[in-house]
Amino acid sequence: MTLLDAHARTGRMSRVNPVAKLGAAALITIPLVLTLDVVSATVALGLELLLMPLAGLGWREFWARTWIVWALAPLTGLTIALYGRTSGEVYFHWLFVEVSAGSLVLALATTIRVLAIALPSVVLFATVDPTDLADGLGQVLKLPARFVLGALAGLRMVGLFLDDWRALELARRARGVADRGRARRFLGMAFALLVLSLRRGSKLATAMEARGFGAPGPRRWARESPFGAAEWALMGVGLAIALVAVAAAVAAGTWNFILGPGV
C-alpha cells in the first residue's frame, strides 16, 4: 500500500491540507479533460515540471512513484496512433490498424495529456496521509463523519485482504484442489475473500460502535485541519496552470472543446 506507507511526509508539501491538494489537482485536470489539443497539455506539463522540485519529493522517490505513469502514457498514445480517428495522410494500414497524420497528432496529444493530468495527482497524493485526508474531508468540506471515517477504517483493512488472499491460496493447495480449474478456483477464492471481508467489516463496525461511533450528540475532531495561506496558494498555483494552458491553446488556435461543435 504505497498510499499508507508514504515516506514523503517530511517536505513542506506534506503539511499542506490534503483537501487543497485534491482541489489543485482537480483545477489542473478539469480544462485538460475538456479539450483535445497538444498546446494546452504541453503548456500544463511544462509548468508542472518546472514546479515539481517545489513539491518536496526527492528525485529517487519521484521516479519510484511516477514510473508507472511514464510507462503507461506512451502506451495510451500508441493505442490512439493505431486505432484513433483517421485524418490526413495514411502512413500504414493493416486490418483495423490505420496510422495517419491525424491519429499521430492525436496520439501525441493524448500521451502528453495523460502525463499532465497524472503526474501532479500522483506527486501531490504521495504526500497525503489518509488520516489527514479524512480530517480534511470532515472538517474543511464538512462531509459526514460516518462516511469519511467508515472509509478510512476500511482502507486500513486492505493490508489484511492481501494476507487473506495468500492464505486462501495456500489453503486450496493443502485441500488438494489447486491442480486444475484455475478460473473456477479464482472465483471461489474471490467469493471466500468477500465473505471474510464482510465478517471483518462487521467486527470492525462493532469495535467502532463500542467506542461510541455513531453515538448521538456532536462529534469532535482530535486533530485540527487548518486551511490557510499555504492551502489557498497551492489552489492558486493549480488555477494558474489551468488558465495559462487554456489561454495558450486559445491563442494558438488549437483549443478544441470536446463538448462544443466539432471542428
Place this chain on the structure above:
Amino acid sequence: MADQSPRPAAVEAREWGWRHASRNAWAVRDVAFRIESGERVLLLGASGSGKSTLLHGLAGVLGGAEEGEQAGSLLIDDEPAAHRRGRAGLVLQDPDAQVILARVGDDVAFGCENLGVPREEIWPRVRAALDAVGLDVPLDRQTKALSGGQKQRLALAGLLAMQPGLLLLDEPTANLDPAGVAEVRDAVTRLLDVQATTLVVVEHRVEVWLPVVSRVIVLGDGGVIADGSPDEVLGREGAGLAARGVWVPGIPPSHPPAPARAPGAALLSASELAVQRVASHPVASGIDVVVRAGAALAVTGPNGAGKSTLGLTLAGLLPPASGTLAATAELAGDAGSSPIRWASRQLLTRIGTVFQDPEHQLLAKTVREELEVGPRALGLDETETARRVDELLERLRLAPLARANPYTLSGGEKRRLTVAAALATAPRLLVLDEPTFGQDARTWAELVALLARLRDEGSAIVAITHDLDVVAALRAERLELGAAS
C-alpha cells in the same frame, strides 16, 4: 485523571434475554443479577451459554429490533444499557478487529472524538490512558506494527480515554501468547488502580483473572446458575464447570497416555532450512529437524519467530528460502523428495495442514460436503467417500451438524471440522497451526486425545503452538524458534 473520572457504573439484568434475528433459539435468557458500582466480576459459562451476547448487550452494540429480539431489561445505572453508549467500554477477542486508525494516538483519541470531548481535553486523556496500560510508544507509531498484546492494550487505552464507568472484556487474551496474556492482565490491573471502574470479564482461562476479580457469575441453561465469591463458586461448581469446558484451576483436562512405541521412520528432514513468506525476507533460519512417524513435534517460540511460516514450509505449501527440506521415500512414495514440487492432490495422502484460521480453508456449503472435498480430489468412489466421512462425523462429534453451513459453526466446531477434513484423506503427516488457540477445556482435551491417537497409529504430528500443555500432553519433541531479530 482519577479525580475527574465518573463514578463506576452499577449493572442490573432483569430476566434479560436476547434472540438473534437469524436464529430460532434464544442466545441467552432469564438472566438476573445486580453488580454494584466498582465490583470486579468474572463471567463464566460453557461455550454457547450467551456470555458474549450479554457483554455486547451491556456495551449497547447488539443493535435494534431488526438485529434481534430482547426480553426483560438490561440496565446501567438504572437506565437501559442501549441508551448509555459510552458509559460502558468493550474489548473484544480478536486484536486485529479492534484497531481502527493507522496511528496509535489517533486510535486512542477515536472514542473521545465520538463522545464530543473538546480537543484540548482529548490529548491529555490519550497520554494518560496510554500511560495507564503501559503502552510506551510514540503517538505516531503505526498501529499495524504492534504485537497482539500491544494491540489489546491499545484497545484498552482507547476505552479508558473515554472514561467509562464499566469495562467489559470479552476473552481479551484468548488469541495471545503467554507473554501477551500477562501483559494485558497486568495492564487491566494497573488501570483499575488509576481509574475506579466496574469490571466484567469473560474468559475460559480462569486462573488468569482470579487475582483481579472479587466475584464469579456462571451462566447456564435457564440463566445464572452460580453467583458468589471465586472460592465459593469454584469450590461448589468447579467440577461441573470443568466438564462443560471452563478451565478451572486445579482441575486440568486429562492428558492422553504416553506413546507405547518409540518413534518410527523419518518422514521429512530439514537441514540449515530458512523459511519465508515473501521472497528474500526470511523470518527464521538455520533450522535442523527430523519429523518421524509415530511421534509429535511441537514448534514453539514467541510471536514473530516464524513458527507458522516454518509450518507452511514443512507442509509443502511454501518453498524454502534456503537450505534443504527433503521427504524420505517412506513419505514421498513415487512423488519425488521435494514437497513443494508435489501436486496439490499428491499432498493429500502425504501431508495434511490445519490452518490457524479455519475460515481460510473452508470450501463447501455443508459440513458433510466439506469432508468430501479431499476424498473426491483423490478420486475415491462414493461408498469409500461416504464410509470415511461418516466415520469422521461420528469421531469428531460433527454428525448432528452434517448439514449445517461451516461458516455458522462455533470456533471449537470449526476447528474440529478442519481437523476432520484433513484426516479424510489419511495423510501420513499432519501439520497444525495453533490447534488449541481460544478453545475451551473440553475441545482442548478432545483435540489432544485425537492427535495422540493419530500419533500412536503411526502418523507424524507437527503442532505449532504457544500452549506448553499441548507439548506435555503429546509428549512432543520441542523445536524452539528464537525471537525475530
